[in-house]
Amino acid sequence: MSPISLNHILFISTALFFIGMYGLFTRRNMITMLMAIELILNSVNINFVAFNKYLWPGNLDGVFFSIFIIAIAAAEAAVAIAIIINIYRNHNSIDVADTEEMKY
Amino acid sequence: MPFSFLSIMQFEWSALILLFIVLFLRIGKKVISNTSLLYIVNGLLLINFISGFFAHEDGTLFGTMFVSDSLIRFEKSLLNLGVLIISLQSFHWLSKHHHASEFYMILLSSLTGMFFMLSSNNLFMLYLSLELSAIPLAALANFDLQKRVSGEAAIKYIISSAFSSGILLMGISLIYGALGTLSFDAISLNMTGEPLLLFGFICLFAGFAFKLSAVPFHLWTADVYEGAPVAVTSYLSVISKGAMVFVFITALFRVFANVAESWYQMLFVISIATMIIGNLFAIRQQNLKRFLAFSSIAQVGFILIGISGHSDAAVASAVYFIMVYIFSNLAAFGIISLVSDVTGKENIDDYKGFYSTNPLLAWVLTIALFSLAGIPPTAGFFGKFFLLMSGAAADNNTLIIIAALNMIVSLYYYLRVVKAMFMDSNAQPIEKLKPGWMPVTAYIVCTAGILLSGIIGGAFEYIISIVSTH
Numbered sequence: 001m002s003p004i005s006l007n008h009i010l011f012i013s014t015a016l017f018f019i020g021m022y023g024l025f026t027r028r029n030m031i032t033m034l035m036a037i038e039l040i041l042n043s044v045n046i047n048f049v050a051f052n053k054y055l056w057p058g059n060l061d062g063v064f065f066s067i068f069i070i071a072i073a074a075a076e077a078a079v080a081i082a083i084i085i086n087i088y089r090n091h092n093s094i095d096v097a098d099t100e101e102m103k104y
Numbered sequence: 105m106p107f108s109f110l111s112i113m114q115f116e117w118s119a120l121i122l123l124f125i126v127l128f129l130r131i132g133k134k135v136i137s138n139t140s141l142l143y144i145v146n147g148l149l150l151i152n153f154i155s156g157f158f159a160h161e162d163g164t165l166f167g168t169m170f171v172s173d174s175l176i177r178f179e180k181s182l183l184n185l186g187v188l189i190i191s192l193q194s195f196h197w198l199s200k201h202h203h204a205s206e207f208y209m210i211l212l213s214s215l216t217g218m219f220f221m222l223s224s225n226n227l228f229m230l231y232l233s234l235e236l237s238a239i240p241l242a243a244l245a246n247f248d249l250q251k252r253v254s255g256e257a258a259i260k261y262i263i264s265s266a267f268s269s270g271i272l273l274m275g276i277s278l279i280y281g282a283l284g285t286l287s288f289d290a291i292s293l294n295m296t297g298e299p300l301l302l303f304g305f306i307c308l309f310a311g312f313a314f315k316l317s318a319v320p321f322h323l324w325t326a327d328v329y330e331g332a333p334v335a336v337t338s339y340l341s342v343i344s345k346g347a348m349v350f351v352f353i354t355a356l357f358r359v360f361a362n363v364a365e366s367w368y369q370m371l372f373v374i375s376i377a378t379m380i381i382g383n384l385f386a387i388r389q390q391n392l393k394r395f396l397a398f399s400s401i402a403q404v405g406f407i408l409i410g411i412s413g414h415s416d417a418a419v420a421s422a423v424y425f426i427m428v429y430i431f432s433n434l435a436a437f438g439i440i441s442l443v444s445d446v447t448g449k450e451n452i453d454d455y456k457g458f459y460s461t462n463p464l465l466a467w468v469l470t471i472a473l474f475s476l477a478g479i480p481p482t483a484g485f486f487g488k489f490f491l492l493m494s495g496a497a498a499d500n501n502t503l504i505i506i507a508a509l510n511m512i513v514s515l516y517y518y519l520r521v522v523k524a525m526f527m528d529s530n531a532q533p534i535e536k537l538k539p540g541w542m543p544v545t546a547y548i549v550c551t552a553g554i555l556l557s558g559i560i561g562g563a564f565e566y567i568i569s570i571v572s573t574h
Contacts, residue, residue, distance in 0.1 A: 017274060030259060033263055037266045037267060037270060044273040047281065055284060061286055072232070076262070086255050
């Protein structure tokens with residue numbers, strides 16, 4: 001059995017990126033949209049770790065970057081969920097279709 | 105020098121110290137009234153702004169991740185000045201708000217992020233500081249917790265900002281994969297036009313364009329500006345956008361100078377689209393905040409033209425324009441925030457007959473709008489003039505002609521507001537307003553800045569001189 005090549009991993013991460021993008025554009029629930037954004041960020045994490053391991057094993061730039069991305073994604077999710085909770089208090093719904101008072 | 109990490113990072117330290125002072129005032133046993141807290145914080149912000157003039161040490165820190173020179177310090181001082189003016193103007197709003205100290209804590213952490221962003225010399229640092237400046241802003245946009253539109257603005261801001269930083273990160277990861285480095289210096293040496301690198305650069309460019317609200321990526325701007333509290337809107341439209349423009353210039357001119365032909369084409373298309381769409385949508389707006397949102401989109405189009413010149417003069421003209429833009433936009437937002445705090449009115453029609461009741465405030469708003477439109481005695485004219493001059497250096501007359509036509513269109517909608525204030529009669533105009541001395545100081549500073557920084561030519565020459573040493 002041949003070892004997994006970089007191409008396989010890049011294929012996975014690109015697919016994950018576009019699945020996240022598709023989810024962000026089609027889902028109407030705010031929590032699900034957040035999950036879609038997490039998919040995008042995680043695909044970037046896979047990219048960084050894979051590039052680090054296969055192409056530039058000399059230093060750990062990519063691995064460190066991905067650790068920081070995970071931490072920042074957590075912070076972002078915390079603020080976003082706080083906002084969503086506040087929206088739920090005001091609108092009684094977390095569907096984006098119910099929060100469109102401003103248009104044009 | 106053993107303590108150079110203190111003096112090179114002076115702006116960051118002083119913003120952080122301010123943040124902690126506000127925090128200790130908040131959690132201390134003694135309860136401080138909102139008014140005295142605002143006096144203390146505004147005094148500290150003034151000290152923070154003045155202390156910026158005494159920073160002088162150039163250098164790099166954290167293994168060249170952090171860099172500081174005279175141009176970067178000047179940009180940081182501009183941001184400090186903008187924050188001080190915004191803080192003076194929001195006195196009315198904050199003195200009645202229950203969470204005034206939290207407002208300053210979040211604001212200052214975002215400001216610290218912008219300082220680090222301006223000084224970043226590494227894509228890793230750039231990403232971290234970008235997020236440090238963007239995430240607190242989402243919390244700020246939702247600061248009027250009971251208002252329905254405020255929450256809507258915040259969720260729109262955080263989703264689009266998270267999505268744009270996702271795209272930006274994709275670009276960074278591809279550049280890292282191709283070059284194996286994140287440092288600006290190494291990337292600028294090895295950057296070539298090969299497809300993978302170029303694709304990474306386009307992703308990075310798109311992430312920046314999102315934050316700048318350039319046209320294909322502008323959809324969040326108007327909603328966020330309308331829904332957020334006015335103080336936050338002015339912060340978003342002036343400080344946040346100014347910092348992004350500065351970083352964008354660094355990225356294009358220093359890091360990606362090797363692919364200048366590619367990004368010139370991108371800037372060409374984006375700047376034309378940004379000006380035209382910003383102007384056309386501004387014409388039909390009724391809400392003043394939304395109107396200023398689209399006008400600020402159109403202004404970004406002009407800045408992008410200036411940047412496309414790719415010379416020292418281009419950097420200087422963009423920095424000068426941001427300075428003028430801080431004065432003129434903040435003057436306009438200052439009047440709007442006062443009126444909206446006292447009466448709750450934000451529509452252009454509500455401003456009919458504003459001159460008959462508040463002549464001085466009407467004049468301040470008029471001068472600000474003239475400056476945004478670029479009418480000669482004001483600094484806005486010189487700002488746009490320098491931008492178009494540096495854009496014209498690239499010998500692309502199509503771009504300049506389209507920009508000139510757009511300036512004529514923009515005159516129409518700016519003067520529409522002026523006409524409503526001066527000429528239209530109204531049975532129930534906005535009553536006579538009494539701003540406190542703090543907002544009045546802010547108006548005086550802004551108006552003086554608009555009138556003097558253009559006529560007194562030293563400002564632009566000073567910026568040119570520090571750009572050439574950059």
